[in-house]
Amino acid sequence: NLSRDDFHSAIRLIEAYVFRRAVCAIPTNSLNKSFATFHKSLQKNRYLESIKAHLLGLKSYRRFPNDEEFKRELAVRDLYxxxxxxxxxxxxxxxxxxxxxxxxxxxxxxxxxxxxxxxxxxxxxxxxxxxxxxxxxxxxxxxxxxxxxxxxxxxxxxxxxxxxxxxxxxxxxxxxxxxxxxxxxxxDSIKNRAAKLAQEAVRVWAAPVLPDEILDTYRNVAVKPEAYNLEDHPQLANGTPMRALFEQLRKEVLALDTSVTEEVLKLYIAFKAETNFVDVVPQKTRLRLSLNMPFHELSDPK
Incomplete structure (x- = not known):
């Protein structure tokens, strides 16, 4: 039910997203999940607008490269x-x-x-x-x-x-x-021409644009309060060895990427990017980790 113009604009946005990421050498391994879950963010009554908002809201390795990053990388990349x-x-x-x-x-x-x-x-x-x-x-x-x-x-x-x-x-x-x-x-001639063409490329592979007041309506989605906290896990009581070990682990996992979040649940603590990638189950003498990955991809000689 999209108008022809909206359909065309949506296709060009996806095209620009994929091409800008390729130029900026952002790994593609997240794209399958990004596109598979894309529909969850769309609003049928504001379809094109919600596509733009979703692309603008992607963070870290899922990001839509901005104009400055795209121009910088396009000018120096081996494009031949x-x-x-x-x-x-x-x-x-x-x-x-x-x-x-x-x-x-x-x-x-x-x-x-x-x-x-x-x-x-x-x-x-x-x-x-x-x-x-x-x-x-x-x-x-x-x-x-x-x-x-x-x-x-x-x-x-x-x-x-x-x-x-x-x-x-x-x-x-x-x-x-x-x-x-x-x-x-x-x-100098090569740099000047690259800068001129890169400026044109920003128009060809245009980034989505939305006013801040509209973007805010997508950002300000109410976050449900956490039903649990660390105090609900007796194995992680303050002063215990497991709490100290957990704090060490927590610090390193959250430092992996700005998109990583933590959610405390009844039986475990989940660390998420697009979805849970590691769950920590506190036990009396150890922390049991569940990794969300195919077993054959795990390489851990120790």
């Missing part, structure tokens, strides 16, 4: 060997464009050539630290573009690539906008 390189080039080139460019018909061009044996002209242009610049920025956003003239460009100097027939000055591709006005290709 990125699994979805044709995808990100296509989205950047065709964003808000009705006359779409068939990106797959073009080849990826390294403005600063891949060839390790750079010509003397390239070394002069990159400066005395040319080797570091080449190693650091070769496969990054600022140095990559699209062209139909890859073989003609070869390892030519930047000015030749810019001014030749079919060069950057004449390119109709959006990714090559501005290259015709650049006088030299060096570390």
């Amino acid at each position: 060997n990125f699994r979805s390189r044709s995808y990100w080039l296509r989205r950047l080139e065709n964003f808000e464009r009705k006359e779409r460019v068939p990106v797959d018909e073009y080849t990826i061009e390294h403005i600063m050539p891949q060839n390790e044996n750079l010509s003397a002209r390239w070394k002069d242009e990159l400066g005395p630290e040319w080797k570091r610049v080449h190693e650091t920025w070769l496969h990054t956003l600022g140095n990559l573009t699209l062209t139909g003239y890859n073989s003609e460009y070869s390892d030519r100097a930047f000015i030749e690539k810019r001014d030749m027939q079919g060069g950057f000055k004449q390119s109709p591709l959006r990714l090559n906008e501005g290259l015709g006005a650049v006088e030299a290709w060096n570390e």
Whole structure:
């Protein structure tokens, strides 16, 4: 029952969530559970709004990377060997464009050539630290573009690539906008272009936005009071060895991540992230731990 616009917006938000996380190298092992439980946070009468609110409320390793983190990582990440390189080039080139460019018909061009044996002209242009610049920025956003003239460009100097027939000055591709006005290709040029493209990427893979007053209605969900506390566990009475051991354990477990919470229940104490990951059952002479994981994944030589 969603409108076409709301459906489109929802899909783009999920797309941006997955892509931003990939660029920021956030592990994907939480995604299956994140999506499997996503529906619990949705409100049918405010569907798109509740999607935005849920994505904005995700913390720690489940987070939706903000604009600054995304721009920072996008500018320095190896995007040439990125699994979805044709995808990100296509989205950047065709964003808000009705006359779409068939990106797959073009080849990826390294403005600063891949060839390790750079010509003397390239070394002069990159400066005395040319080797570091080449190693650091070769496969990054600022140095990559699209062209139909890859073989003609070869390892030519930047000015030749810019001014030749079919060069950057004449390119109709959006990714090559501005290259015709650049006088030299060096570390600063690469950084400047990366910053410009990263700023555009924030629009392409846009983060959800909601006013604070609306977000507050999702945040301020009443928390039910705890029915139990540590005093309900006689094995954890103050001054006992088990209490001291528990406090040590508790400190370390809560320090694992800001998303970890503790809940005291009648028979055990639960530590949670998305769900319980360890339950502590106090006993007279020990703390028994139940780990929420498949047994074959446990590796504990001791």
